[in-house]
Amino acid sequence: MFERLKAAMSHMAGDLKSPAKDVLNRMRGDPATPSEYAKAGQKVAPDVTRLLEEDHRLVMGWFDAYRFETDPGYKEAWAVRICTALIAHMQAEEEILYPAAKKALADKGMVDEAEREHDEARELIDRIVEAGAASSEEEDLILSLSAAIQAHVAEEESEFFPKVRACDLDLYDLGARLAARRTEILQELTATGPLPARTLH
Ligand SMILES: [Fe+2]
Numbered sequence: 001m002f003e004r005l006k007a008a009m010s011h012m013a014g015d016l017k018s019p020a021k022d023v024l025n026r027m028r029g030d031p032a033t034p035s036e037y038a039k040a041g042q043k044v045a046p047d048v049t050r051l052l053e054e055d056h057r058l059v060m061g062w063f064d065a066y067r068f069e070t071d072p073g074y075k076e077a078w079a080v081r082i083c084t085a086l087i088a089h090m091q092a093e094e095e096i097l098y099p100a101a102k103k104a105l106a107d108k109g110m111v112d113e114a115e116r117e118h119d120e121a122r123e124l125i126d127r128i129v130e131a132g133a134a135s136s137e138e139e140d141l142i143l144s145l146s147a148a149i150q151a152h153v154a155e156e157e158s159e160f161f162p163k164v165r166a167c168d169l170d171l172y173d174l175g176a177r178l179a180a181r182r183t184e185i186l187q188e189l190t191a192t193g194p195l196p197a198r199t200l201h
């Protein structure tokens, strides 16, 4: 049974394109993300686009966790986590990746559009900060943020990142700088509290 499954998977792998191939690789035990390489003990430079895609997967999972959580305290913790991670992710993209991409890409409008979408997400985050913790207003706003981020992520991953990978940028240097900057921003945010008007239960 196991042999048959393995044979079917290797046959399928020949026809699949990413990300389906990444999923299959993961199932076969091959590392598919920078963290998984690190866990497997392999030194890898973080390609900036793969690093950001990993962030995207994480935050989309946290939106699901928020949605299904029923305890108000945990719900609030997910809201804080989502907003904090998004603020750091967007700011690091804007400081490190977007300016480099703007110089390298012929289509500068793509970066302008991404920045506009970040501003819309930040407006929603501001309104989440104002909303009552674990209130129905917060729930509606988090759902709107989830939909906005999902659309933004789809554009980044299907249109923007492939163009970035195709031009002459050092993706590994950008990845290392972006990871360091994102950590700095997260440290600043968590030192002061990302959502100062709110307290955790
Ligand atoms: Fe992103």
Ligand SMILES: [Fe+2]
Pocket (backbone or CB within 6 Å): 090, 093, 114, 118, 152, 156
């Ligand atoms: Fe973005």
